[in-house]
Amino acid sequence: MMLKKTLLAGVAALALVTTADARELTLGLQDNEATPVYKGAAEFAEKLEEVSGGEMTVKLFPSATLGDFKAMVQQAQAGELDLVITGYPDMSYTIPELKLIGAPYVVGDYAQLKEIVAGPWGQEMAGKFEEKGIHVLDVWYYGTRQTTANKPINSIEDMQGLRLRTPNVPFLIAYAEAVGATPAPVAFPEVYLALQTNQVDAQENPLTTIDAQKFYEVQSSVALTNHFVASSAVLIGKDAWDGFSDQEREWVSTAIAAGGALNDELLETGEAELLTVFEEKGLTITRPDLEPFKAAMQSYYDELEAEFGEGSIAAVTAK
Numbered sequence: 001m002m003l004k005k006t007l008l009a010g011v012a013a014l015a016l017v018t019t020a021d022a023r024e025l026t027l028g029l030q031d032n033e034a035t036p037v038y039k040g041a042a043e044f045a046e047k048l049e050e051v052s053g054g055e056m057t058v059k060l061f062p063s064a065t066l067g068d069f070k071a072m073v074q075q076a077q078a079g080e081l082d083l084v085i086t087g088y089p090d091m092s093y094t095i096p097e098l099k100l101i102g103a104p105y106v107v108g109d110y111a112q113l114k115e116i117v118a119g120p121w122g123q124e125m126a127g128k129f130e131e132k133g134i135h136v137l138d139v140w141y142y143g144t145r146q147t148t149a150n151k152p153i154n155s156i157e158d159m160q161g162l163r164l165r166t167p168n169v170p171f172l173i174a175y176a177e178a179v180g181a182t183p184a185p186v187a188f189p190e191v192y193l194a195l196q197t198n199q200v201d202a203q204e205n206p207l208t209t210i211d212a213q214k215f216y217e218v219q220s221s222v223a224l225t226n227h228f229v230a231s232s233a234v235l236i237g238k239d240a241w242d243g244f245s246d247q248e249r250e251w252v253s254t255a256i257a258a259g260g261a262l263n264d265e266l267l268e269t270g271e272a273e274l275l276t277v278f279e280e281k282g283l284t285i286t287r288p289d290l291e292p293f294k295a296a297m298q299s300y301y302d303e304l305e306a307e308f309g310e311g312s313i314a315a316v317t318a319k
Contacts, residue, residue, distance in 0.1 A: 022054055023248075025240075027083040028061040028072040036208070036270070037085060037232050038062050040140060040263030048255035056251055058083075076237040077133040083240075088117075088139050088233040089171075095128045100304060100316050104175045104227040105294045110141045110264070112317070113229050121316050135241040137256045141264045142230035143206025143271065145172075146222055148215055150201055152284045153223035156180065156292040165191055165203040172204065174300040175227050179293055195219060206230060207274040208267060221284040222275075225293060234260070 027045070031037045038060070045058035066072050066081065069090060075081035089102030100106065107113045116122050117139045126136050147153060149162060156179055164181035166172040167188065176183035184200045194200045195218040203215060204227070210216060234256055244252065275285055305312055 023056050025058045025082040027058055028066040028081050029085040030064040030069055032063045036263045036266035039266060040259040041085060043262040044255045044259030047258040048251060051254050052251045056248060076235060079237055079239050083236045085232050085234050088231040091233060094132055095125065097308060100308060100313055102171045103300060103304060104171060104297050106313060106316055107229045110229055113231055116316060119319055130238060133238045134235050135238050137234040137236055138260050140232045140234065140260045141267050142232045143208050143267055144226050145204050145206055145228040145230060147204045147225045148202060148210060148219040148222050150220050152221045152286050153288055154286050155288050162202045163200045165194060165200040178296040178300055192218060207271045211274050216278055216281055216283055221286060222278055223286045223288055226290060
């Protein structure tokens with residue numbers, strides 16, 4: 001009996017040591033628990049604990065509980081927060097060149113976006129992140145933005161005069177203006193009511209957002225304009241990353257890849273299935289010729305090249 005008690009005491013002491021030695025990382029994001037990006041973050045946390053044998057764990061702070069994305073980035077830079085997930089082009093507030101990848105139609109799909117991030121331009125941006133005290137771990141899919149309206153959009157001519165709700169984001173406002181619509185920045189929580197009361201005629205968002213916010217109840221058509229491929233950057237404070245051992249970096253990278261794979265699968269599967277769901281709800285799905293939409297963006301591209309230099313947009317997609 002004494003031997004058993006001694007063994008149990010030893011196991012308990014070992015558990016306490018293991019727990020005390022475990023390194024708990026903190027991760028903040030604006031998305032809530034129902035979103036693919038949160039589920040990807042939860043998968044990252046689970047996988048990290050698994051591959052590290054419990055030596056590294058993650059505490060998640062969803063729904064902007066630590067502040068908006070700028071506040072969380074600042075916390076990561078200061079070492080007060082380890083990781084943050086936020087929009088990749090959203091970081092243009094501190095790295096202006098990211099406006100180039102946010103420009104409508106510069107990126108055709110998520111596969112191309114991944115190539116860009118891994119390529120020369122993306123690596124140059126990664127260096128700029130490092131200069132700001134941030135290390136880029138990965139870039140996850142966040143959906144492709146489409147346009148809904150109360151009439152079918154079969155061509156760019158059908159965009160003329162539409163009061164199109166956009167976020168207060170320069171490149172999305174530029175999209176609305178370029179295709180002949182009137183941009184109407186409306187706060188996100190007010191979009192449903194604005195559509196319902198005809199304050200605006202149309203809006204643009206990923207299919208998963210259109211579904212989650214039930215915009216299909218107050219819009220009759222979805223046009224696959226594919227004007228912007230949205231993405232989430234998984235960022236970690238440079239000091240935190242530099243403080244990891246090679247083994248810890250390997251664990252984190254492996255777990256981040258697992259989280260990204262789940263996030264991407266949920267979004268890509270969800271988008272494919274939602275087209276059928278929307279049709280069953282009575283919405284009209286249109287696939288307008290996108291070449292005129294792309295051509296209409298040229299004046300905005302000219303503005304960007306005036307800011308960043310001739311050929312700067314082509315450099316984004318160069319291999």
